[in-house]
Amino acid sequence: MFLINCPFCGEREQSEFKAGGEAHIMRPKQPTELSDDEWAEYLFMRKNIKGIQFERWNHVHGCRKWFNMVRDTSNDQIKAVYKMGEKPPLK
Amino acid sequence: MKNKYSIFSLIKNAFSYHENWEKAWKDPEPKREYDAIIIGGGGHGLATAYYLAKKHNMKNIAVVEKGWIGGGNTGRNTTIIRSNYLWDASAGLYDHALKIWEGLSQELNYNVMFSQRGVMNLAHNLQDVRDLKRRTHANRLNGIDAVYLNTEEVKKFCPIINTSQNIRYPVLGGTLQRRAGTARHDAVAWGYARGADEMGVNIIQNCEVKGVKRSGDTVEGIETTKGFIKTKKIGVVAAGHSSVIANMAGLKLPLESKPLQALVSEPVKPIIDTVVMSNAVHAYVSQSDKGELVIGAGTDDYISYSQKGSHDIVEGTLNAILELYPIFSRMRMLRQWGGIVDICPDASPIISKTSIKGLYFNCGWGTGGFKATPGSGDLFAHTIANDEPHKLNAAFNINRFVSGDLVDEHGAAAVAH
Numbered sequence: 001m002f003l004i005n006c007p008f009c010g011e012r013e014q015s016e017f018k019a020g021g022e023a024h025i026m027r028p029k030q031p032t033e034l035s036d037d038e039w040a041e042y043l044f045m046r047k048n049i050k051g052i053q054f055e056r057w058n059h060v061h062g063c064r065k066w067f068n069m070v071r072d073t074s075n076d077q078i079k080a081v082y083k084m085g086e087k088p089p090l091k
Numbered sequence: 092m093k094n095k096y097s098i099f100s101l102i103k104n105a106f107s108y109h110e111n112w113e114k115a116w117k118d119p120e121p122k123r124e125y126d127a128i129i130i131g132g133g134g135h136g137l138a139t140a141y142y143l144a145k146k147h148n149m150k151n152i153a154v155v156e157k158g159w160i161g162g163g164n165t166g167r168n169t170t171i172i173r174s175n176y177l178w179d180a181s182a183g184l185y186d187h188a189l190k191i192w193e194g195l196s197q198e199l200n201y202n203v204m205f206s207q208r209g210v211m212n213l214a215h216n217l218q219d220v221r222d223l224k225r226r227t228h229a230n231r232l233n234g235i236d237a238v239y240l241n242t243e244e245v246k247k248f249c250p251i252i253n254t255s256q257n258i259r260y261p262v263l264g265g266t267l268q269r270r271a272g273t274a275r276h277d278a279v280a281w282g283y284a285r286g287a288d289e290m291g292v293n294i295i296q297n298c299e300v301k302g303v304k305r306s307g308d309t310v311e312g313i314e315t316t317k318g319f320i321k322t323k324k325i326g327v328v329a330a331g332h333s334s335v336i337a338n339m340a341g342l343k344l345p346l347e348s349k350p351l352q353a354l355v356s357e358p359v360k361p362i363i364d365t366v367v368m369s370n371a372v373h374a375y376v377s378q379s380d381k382g383e384l385v386i387g388a389g390t391d392d393y394i395s396y397s398q399k400g401s402h403d404i405v406e407g408t409l410n411a412i413l414e415l416y417p418i419f420s421r422m423r424m425l426r427q428w429g430g431i432v433d434i435c436p437d438a439s440p441i442i443s444k445t446s447i448k449g450l451y452f453n454c455g456w457g458t459g460g461f462k463a464t465p466g467s468g469d470l471f472a473h474t475i476a477n478d479e480p481h482k483l484n485a486a487f488n489i490n491r492f493v494s495g496d497l498v499d500e501h502g503a504a505a506v507a508h
Contacts, residue, residue, distance in 0.1 A: 001401035015403040019393035021347065040493040044345035044436050048334035050396045057393075073348075074396050 002076050007083050008063045020056035022046050023068050024088070050074050054088055093289045096200050115281060116288035121295050121317050125153045127324040127475060128313060130300050130336060132156025133165040134276070135453055135460065136328035137283035137294070138468020139475070144290035146469070147476035152292050155315060157299035161280030164330045167430035168461040169353050169387040171366050171377065173210040173271030175230050175237050180486035180498050181439060182233035187483050188466025189270060195465055201282030203274045204380065208365050210271035211240070211248060213415075215260040215371040222502055223266045230268070240265050249365055251418050258414050260372050273366060273377055279464055303340040303450070310340070310449040326451045326475050331396065331431025333454035340450055344441070345492050346433040349390040351458055352400035354427040358382030362418070370502075374411035383425060386412060390432065390458060400429040432457050439498040442471050443488040444478065451475050452489065 005011050028034050028042055047053070053073050058066050070079040070088065080089045094100055094113055104112055127143060129136045132154045143149045154160075172192055174185035196202050214220045223239065230237035245265045246254045254262045284294055295317065302314035303325065312321040327336045331348040358381050368375035375387045388408040391400050405427060413420055435441060435455035440463070442453045453471040456463065470484040480488060491497055 001403065014393075015401060019391075021394070036493045036495075040345075041343070044492040045343040046334070046345065046347055047338070047343065048346050048348055048394060048433075049338070050332065050335050050348075053394065055394065073394050076395055076397050076399070 002078065004057065004069070004078065005081050006059045006062060006065075007067050007081055008065050009059060012059070012062060016059060016061040018058045018060040020058055020066065022048075023054040023056045052079065093285065115285040116294050119293045119295065121153060121155070121298065121315070121320050122293065124312075124321040125293070126151045126322070127326065128152065128320060128322045129154045129326045129328060130313070131163075131328035131330065131332075132160040132280075132284075132294060132296065133163050133328065133330060134161065134279045134283065134464040135330075135456075135467045135471070136326075137161075137280055137287055138464055139326055139328060139453065139471045140292045140294075140468075141283045141287040141290075142469045142472035143476060144287055144292050147472060149476060150291040153295055153320070154287070154292060155295045155298045155300060155313070155320075157297070159296050160284050160294060161277050164430040164432065164460065165276055165280045165464075167353065167428055168276055169375065169377070169385050170273045170276045170379075170461060171210060171271075171368070171375070171387075172205070172274055172462040173268050173366075174235055174462070175210070175212070175226060175266065175268045175271070176500055177226050177229050177502055178498055178500065179233060181500050182230065182235055183483045184440075184466060184470070184487065185463055186233070186235050187470070188463040191465035191469065192274065193270075195279075195282070199282040199286050201278060201285060203278045203282055205272065205274040207270050207272040208377075209248075209267055209269045210366040210368065211245065211265050211267050213245065213252075213265040213367065213369040213371075214263045215369065216263065219371055220263050223264065226502070227266050236268055236270050238267050238269075240267055249363065249367055251363060251416055252367065253415055253417055260411075260414070262415070271366070275380075276461060283468070300336060300339070303336065305340060305447060305450075308447055310447060322449075324449045324451070324475055326453065326471060328453045328471070330454065330456065330460070331433050333433050333452060337452070340447060342445060342447065342450075344452065344454065344489070345436055346455055347394050348396055348431050348433050349393070350395050350398065350400040350429040351390045351432045352388040352404055352427060352429045354386050354388065354405060354424050355379070355383040356386070356419075356422045357425050359384070359422070367415075369411065369415065372411035372415070374408055374415060376412060376416070384419065384422065390434070396431050398429045398431055432460075434458070436492070437497040438500045440467070440487055441489055442467065442474060442484040443480065443490075444474065445489060
């Protein structure tokens with residue numbers, strides 16, 4: 001359990017939020033052209049990183065807006081929060 | 092040859108104050124090369140090594156474990172064993188395991204305290220009733236014992252359940268698998284370790300894998316904190332850390348690792364002699380031989396390797412427990428912990444070859460891997476030894492995420508995670 005600084009509402013408890021998994025997975029531009037392998041990659045395969053991970057969150061019991069987060073999954077420390085469409089602040 | 096455990100060895104050792112028991116397994120330094128290496132010294136990994144040595148005559152093998160054996164999810168689960176899964180593939184897999192459980196203590200000469208006390212799954216709404224009845228029929232067609240109970244029969248089987256129809260989620264019925272039950276989780280790891288060690292398997296603890304070396308599409312060995320170890324076959328049984336090993340080998344898996352919590356109460360006299368699980372309200376409870384209530388909570392929905400879960404998850408589970416068992420309202424909880432579980436999109440495991448020659452994965456067991464420990468080890472050993480899956484784990488290959496032939500067991504995961 002930790003606190004999350006929602007870019008729209010400010011600091012709230014994590015239980016108000018829904019985790020949306022790995023961020024920056026691009027929706028295929030030409031879905032009809034995709035092979036089965038590429039579909040599997042897009043739909044199912046995940047980096048599932050232990051360490052610094054870029055991920056999506058939704059403030060589901062608040063403003064209900066989506067945003068991005070950089071978090072260390074080995075200790076749950078949040079490194080940065082940024083809005084959808086913005087460039088990730090860390091590499 | 093190890094001394095056989097028996098009442099006579101117990102009496103003999105009593106005379107020396109139990110100070111001269113032979114070590115159950117050695118603590119060797121790694122050799123330079125093995126025919127196969129198992130990464131992960133939990134129940135599944137040790138079982139894999141045991142069956143590789145026993146059934147496939149591979150003796151020059153090692154199990155490498157970054158901590159101590161059985162210190163991960165093997166020692167953190169709620170010890171429930173059952174096989175009442177919906178689909179044919181899952182029924183085959185889990186019932187294979189259950190059949191091995193039934194003779195495991197004798198086979199290992201190690202008491203794993205397998206207790207077939209029955210597992211009951213409750214229904215709290217009409218859809219639950221329909222789903223559980225369907226699952227009961229599917230189980231029976233697959234030769235798995237299952238019966239559907241109405242509310243009175245549920246109450247009769249476990250009298251402390253609150254079957255009042257005036258609670259928020261009343262008990263409308265349930266299923267019962269009488270062959271299901273619990274086992275002592277640590278004993279499973281220790282029993283397999285002892286058995287594997289006796290056949291010459293090296294169990295190497297405090298040895299963390301740092302890299303997987305490959306040349307082209309073939310594995311060559313692993314980099315560890317105890318140096319490089321050469322091998323042609325690597326079986327990864329790293330549970331929540333499977334993706335970490337996969338990333339080292341340049342593979343991606345369809346897994347997400349999340350904390351799953353459990354807790355135990357202070358010990359009390361026998362009050363519940365079965366296992367009761369409830370999907371809709373997310374509560375499951377049994378009682379250990381020490382008298383503690385063993386309660387399983389849910390997963391957090393974010394990826395984490397921290398082995399710590401959120402308090403609100405525990406709170407939600409205890410709310411449900413108290414509504415179903417008002418008698419527990421004054422009990423105090425003794426310990427709470429988390430383990431990292433690797434969850435597949437279809438809630439079924441992966442026991443499979445990969446695109447890299449000599450690299451095999453046994454992962455994705457998610458929230459319910461303990462019950463499958465012996466079967467998983469047996470089938471994974473078969474897959475590694477023959478470089479081909481056994482017919483019972485053929486459906487659980489990685490390629491199902493490409494072909495779309497998923498084994499969707501979200502319903503039979505018994506509690507919604």
